[in-house]
Amino acid sequence: MIGQTVNLEAAVASFYQPLYRFAYSLTRNEAEALDLTQQTFLILTQHADQIRAQEKLKSWLFTTLRREFLRIARRQSSYPEVEFHAGQHDAPSAERAGDTAADAHTILEALDQVEEVYRVALKLFYLGELSYREIADTLEVPVGTVMSRLSRGKEQLRAKLASLETGVDPKIITMPQRKRRSHE
Amino acid sequence: MNNETAKVILSAYRHDGADAQDPLFTDALQQARLDPELGKWFEEQRAFDHRIFQAVQRIEAPTSLKEVLTAAGQGLKARPRPRSPVPWLALAAVLVVGGLLLVGPLGVNRSRNDSLAVFQTDALAMLSGQPGPKLDLVTPSLPATQAYIAGKKGPLAPALPATLKEMNTAGCLVTEWHHYRISVTCFLMPDGQLVHLVVLPRDALAGASLPGSFQTADGWRMAYRERGGMVMFWATRAPMNEFRTLLQS
Incomplete structure (x- = not known):
């Protein structure tokens, strides 16, 4: 136990895979996803006392991971680094394991094409396996907003997937959105 | 509730039934059972969700990640609470070493026999x-x-x-x-x-x-x-x- 309510071992066992998947969907880079996942658990050990109830742990972990991702993204946009890119090197494991894994790759591509405002809710839902309440906690938005984002996001995802699989550009009519910041 | 509202609510329903006991879904689920059009839409939605979940499950963290993180947790439990430096430094050290083994440069001391x-x-x-x-x-x-x-x-x-x-x-x-x-x-x-x-x-x-x-x-x-x-x-x-x-x- 590292805090009053947090058992790190149990937290790792329960959440390392969905956290890694979510991280991978954000970074599309295995090494960076590993770093983000580890960093998230490291922060957990530093701030475990902030978690007042065990049922909030999952949302807290995803919130932390996303904040770390945004922090790193901001820093990298200020200090760009030369990285070794997948295009030049081995493809990530998700892209290497045949048709079903290629399907995962297509889905990630389609998710990345969904409007930003819906995208992160969908990623938390599908990759993080979060409930709508946990997504609301993570994004700090009302439950109704999450439902609406999931509903519209899924419509877009369906259309984008069909487009990627058939090569036909979907015509999606969406409600006008207010301008949002550029990171997820 | 009309079908459009029910669809918005049911979009948040997880395909594996994890939300079956959540009262927020009760009315919408009932409506999907009674209304064939909504019922058909809901089945398609769950099949779509199932497909996405199944596909993304194939994105897997290396098993070594769990081992490293778990080892970090055990390392903390095994040690008495230090006065200083703060305990997370121990975890940081384990994570850093683990991280190096996962993705970084090589090397820890091991037996020469199995070099x-x-x-x-x-x-x-x-x-x-x-x-x-x-x-x-x-x-x-x-x-x-x-x-x-x-x-x-x-x-x-x-x-x-x-x-x-x-x-x-x-x-x-x-x-x-x-x-x-x-x-x-x-x-x-x-x-x-x-x-x-x-x-x-x-x-x-x-x-x-x-x-x-x-x-x-x-x-x-x-x-x-x-x-x-x-x-x-x-x-x-x-x-x-x-x-x-x-x-x-």
């Missing part, structure tokens, strides 16, 4: 890092990699197969393994696959006898060569016949 097995495991772990090992220098030029390795006092390959001399590289790195300097050069095959060459002094594998034949493990094709006091370890995920042809050229 070859340890080297191979460490080398493959490094080469398996995604999207690849962190290269110090990214360049298509073999002479540029050789100049870089020499400049960093890393070991150079005493000999290279003729075909590889003509190939582009992805780049190279110089690091340490068990206090020995080693170099890694990644050759880029025409089809985009990589052939990695790790060079290290023979002394680093003292006492170990090198396999004379081609090896396979975990999707890797491997070979060892020894010349001029250096060991050359070749590894690739390319098919064995291509690998064999390359090294025998």
Whole structure:
């Protein structure tokens, strides 16, 4: 136990895979996803006392991971680094394991094409396996907003997937959105 | 509630029924049972969700990640609460070491008797890092990699197969393994696959006898060569016949 309510071992066992998947969907880079996942658990050990109830742990972990991702993204946009890119090197494991894994790759591509405002809710839902309440906690938005984002996001995802699989550009009519910041 | 509202609510319902007891869904679920059109939409939605969930489950963290994180937790539990430095430094140390084993440079102290097995495991772990090992220098030029390795006092390959001399590289790195300097050069095959060459002094594998034949493990094709006091370890995920042809050229 590292805090009053947090058992790190149990937290790792329960959440390392969905956290890694979510991280991978954000970074599309295995090494960076590993770093983000580890960093998230490291922060957990530093701030475990902030978690007042065990049922909030999952949302807290995803919130932390996303904040770390945004922090790193901001820093990298200020200090760009030369990285070794997948295009030049081995493809990530998700892209290497045949048709079903290629399907995962297509889905990630389609998710990345969904409007930003819906995208992160969908990623938390599908990759993080979060409930709508946990997504609301993570994004700090009302439950109704999450439902609406999931509903519209899924419509877009369906259309984008069909487009990627058939090569036909979907015509999606969406409600006008207010301008949002550029990171997820 | 009309069907459009029910659809918005049911969009948040997880395909595996994890939300079945949540009262927020009760009315919408009931409506889906009674209204054939909504029911059909809901079934399609769940099938779509199921497909997405199934597909993304195939994105898996390396099993070593769980081991590293769990080891970190055990390390904390085993120690009495230190006054200073703060406990998370212990975890940080474990995570950093674990991280290095997962994706970074090689090396921890282990028995000399299994030095070859340890080297191979460490080398493959490094080469398996995604999207690849962190290269110090990214360049298509073999002479540029050789100049870089020499400049960093890393070991150079005493000999290279003729075909590889003509190939582009992805780049190279110089690091340490068990206090020995080693170099890694990644050759880029025409089809985009990589052939990695790790060079290290023979002394680093003292006492170990090198396999004379081609090896396979975990999707890797491997070979060892020894010349001029250096060991050359070749590894690739390319098919064995291509690998064999390359090294025998």
